[in-house]
Amino acid sequence: MHHTHTSELALDSTQDQRLNDLDGRKSGNPGRPPATIPLWLCRIVLILILQIPGSPSIALAEQAPGSGSLILHTPQGNLESVMLDASIELQVQGLLADMSLTQTFRNTTGQWVEGRYLFPLPPDAAVRGISMRVGERVIRGVIQTRADAQSTYDSARSAGHIASLVEQQRPNLFTMRVANIPPGEHVSVQLDVMLPVTVVEQQMQLRLPTTLTPRYTNQATPDTPDLASPFALPAEARGPRLDVSVSISPLPDPASLSSVTVPFQRSENGLQIHGMLMNRDLVLTWQAPLENSTNIHAFTARHAGERYVQLLVNPPARTSPGKRMVRELVIVVDKSGSMAGVSMKAAIEALNFAIDGLTAHDYLNLVAFDDRHFSLFADARQATDAVKQQARRFANHLTADGGTEMGSALDFALRRNLPALTDSGMPPHDETADRLRQVVFMTDGSVGYEDQLLAEIRHNLGESRLFTVGIGPAPNSWFLQKAAEAGRGVSVSIIDEHDVARGITELLAGLIQPVLTDIAIQYPQGVGEIYPRPLPDLYAGRPGSWVARLSRDVSEIIITGKHDGKRWREQLSLPADDAESTSALSNSAPALAMHWTRRKIDSLMDEQRYAADDSLNKQAITRLALEVGLITPYTSLVAREQHPRRPGNQPLATHRVTNLIPEGNRMLTVGMPRGATGVDMLIRLSLLLSVVGLLLLTLSRVGLHQGACTGSRAR
Structure with a gap:
């Protein structure tokens, strides 16, 4: 197992020497020959002991095993008592998209039923x-x-009225409940959703989740029951099916419209997907209709007596390569049970790709x-050939199992081990201060x-x-984006092992440092309220x-900021007529007003x-x-x-409606539930007890042999 490999790396030379010294060590009882214990057996025992929480180890955290569990419910009885089909009609206009999401609940039983469905939406959906x-x-x-x-829905449910309720459980997870669906009939619920469009490297992008990876929870998880959902493989249940119709304006190059995750049929200004x-x-993704010579694109509109402006700010290019900083790269990789399958393969490939890209001047x-x-x-150690070889061996031995306790790993990766103050009371020189320290999660x-x-x-x-x-076909995008924001970095995605080169190259080459920092907005006349707040640093190719x-x-x-160590300034004149726009990426006034309110609530x-x-x-x-009329943690639609x-x-x-497990995920195919509390611990403990038993058996046989020899010599 990879645990054994990892702990071997954690053994320092002193510990290893102690193991070597066990071979041939003399007993303190003179007159008796030493009881020779096989060296391989001692190594196994020590390595397994190091896996037990609280054992001394350089690299193994001293912490109790995860007290969490995986929200992975196996439904009882018919997986398809309530079947769900969905359809999406998407109208993209500029930097915003209007999405009509219809969910049809079909009662396949002879009973009156209530259907419950946990479903994802994009993290910035309104x-x-x-x-x-x-x-x-x-x-x-x-x-x-x-x-x-909730009260309105409960009263309707009890009285026999057909009713529906939509609640937000997480910023990107919602529950739909539909009560009193008649036997053999169906009820359709339509949601009106607005989405912002992302721009990266002159490409427009929309990412629409259709399922979720089962969530791991622990004592810090609020509202755990609300994250419950049954899951199945397509071979076990039909599962939800989706039809999609997309129209994009402007779309100057229809041939640029593509998808790396699903085949589609082209239409005049978009695409169609069936089943x-x-x-x-x-x-x-599709080509952005932007002029490369323009740094700032703006659109103004007036709605309900208020004036709004949407800005798309392209960061300036670097004017000089500057001094190359030594990079300290710490990569934190998830090997929990939910990563089993395609996600773990992609993570291992990404680790190897990142390791290969380091020079001997970097640290890892x-x-x-x-x-x-x-x-x-x-x-972190200097990325010599020997260190990189150790890193590859570490990466290639990783297997997905256990819970998802991220906290201690992030704490270990983010902290700096500075020595104590010197005798003079002054802090010592920190040799790591001159490094560019990046933590990749x-x-x-x-x-x-x-x-x-x-x-x-x-x-x-x-x-x-x-x-x-x-990582994977259905990651928790909201958490990944927010973690990058909290870490003053950016987020990229890798769908599978074939997508690694693009994602890691972008991360380690183009996103080394932000190109525009300390950004501020000034209004020579009047006042404004802009979001997000504070304005984040901008990286190359990410407006x-x-x-x-x-x-x-x-x-x-x-707009002011710092670029290449110097003050940067751009001035933008707004059109006098709010119906005008300085960009082809314009949106309707009500949509822009709603988008501003959504961003303010997020802030x-x-x-x-x-x-x-x-x-x-x-x-x-x-x-x-x-x-x-927006859904939030404190408001719901009924x-x-x-x-x-x-x-x-x-x-x-x-x-409950059964969600399909993400494509390529293997967490349902193992005999023991992945991520269940204590599974890894029980496995290690059983192995340890087995080896200890073998050790005792060996010692007893050695003792019997020694006793027989002693008796023979006495005779």
Whole structure:
């Protein structure tokens, strides 16, 4: 197992010498020959002992085994009691997209049922409306506080009314509940969603998740039952299917529209997909209609008496290569059970690709984790050929198992081991201070305690920068993006082992350092409120997408920052007529206003996430969400039919919709549940006890042999 390999790397020369000294060591009892214990047996015992929490080891964390569990429920009975089909109609206009998501719940039983479905959405989605179709009738939903919406739904459910409720469990995870679906019939629920479009390297991109990787939870996870969902492989259940229709404007080059995750049929201004298995993210890219000579693209609009501007800011190119800094690269890789299959293969390939890209001037360390963390070295070492060979051996022996306890691994990677003060009371010279310290975090992000991890990243970051690599066909994109934001870095994604070169090359070559830092906005006349807040550093090829609400007298915006160590300044004059635009990437005024409100709510949530008071901005968020009709942690959408359908004497059964396990994931094919609490510990303990028993048996035989020899000599 890879654990054995890792612990061998953790043994220092002194420990190894002690093992060698065991061979031929004389007993303290004179007159008796030494009891020779096979050296290989001693090594195995020591290595297994080092795997037990609390054992001394340079690279193995001293911590209790993970006290968490994987939210991986096996449904009882029929996997398809409630079947789900979905359809997406996507209208992309400039930098925003309107998505109509329809979920159809089909009751295949002879009972009245309630369907429950845990489903993902893009991390920056704005869910702003709901309607429910029952036969020919369409029922419009309303936004309410979470408690009021729950009460409305529960009363309708109990009284036999067909009703639906949508709640946010995480920023990218939602639950849909549909009550009182008649036997053999179906109910359709349509969600109105707005999405921002990402721009990277002159490419527009949309990533639409269709399933999720089962979440690992521990004591820090809030609302654990809300993350529960049954999962199945396509061979075990039909699973949800998806139809997609996409229209993009402007699309100057239709041939540039592509997808690396699913085949599609081209249409006049977009594409069509029919019957897609919902077991992977749908990733769409197309050429951005941008002028390379323009640094800032802007669009202004007026809505409900307010004025808004959307900005797309291209960072300037580096004017000089500058002095090459020595890089200290610490790669943290997830080897928990949810990574089994294609994700683990991609992670190992990514590790090898990154190792090969280092020079002898760089420094390297690797950290792997499941229930606990394992490091290659106690501190980063110079990337000599020998060190790189050790790193490759470490990487290639990784296997996916155990829980997903990320905290200790991130803490180990982010901390700096500085020596104590000198005799003069002054801190010693830190030789690592001249290094460019990068922590690369490779994971599928499949955890339920994201907020705790984000707070720890921000607290422990220091002078490092944290970059995240989302691994697999359905990663937790929201957590990966937020972790990179907290770490003052960026996030990239790798779908499988064939996608490694693109992602790692972009990360280690183009994203070494930001090209624009200390960014600020000034308004010579008037005032503005811009988001995100604070404005993040910009990296090469990754424009900043910002949105602001302005007073009427703002006629120009000045953006300042630091570029190549010098002050950088750009001035933008806004059109006098808000119907005009300086970019082809324009959007409707209501959409732009909604986008600004969504970004403000996100900013308030971020402020609250890192504050001591976990309800610091609850009232402000609730007020904003109710004003515009957005789902948040504190507001939900609910719809109910006016007249009851289910007879009072008929019971109501609840069935969860089965999600498909992400494509290529092997966590369901193993005999023991991956990520279950204590699985790794039980395996190690059983191996240890077996070896100890073998050792005792060997010693007893040696003792009998020695006794026989002594008796023979006495005679």
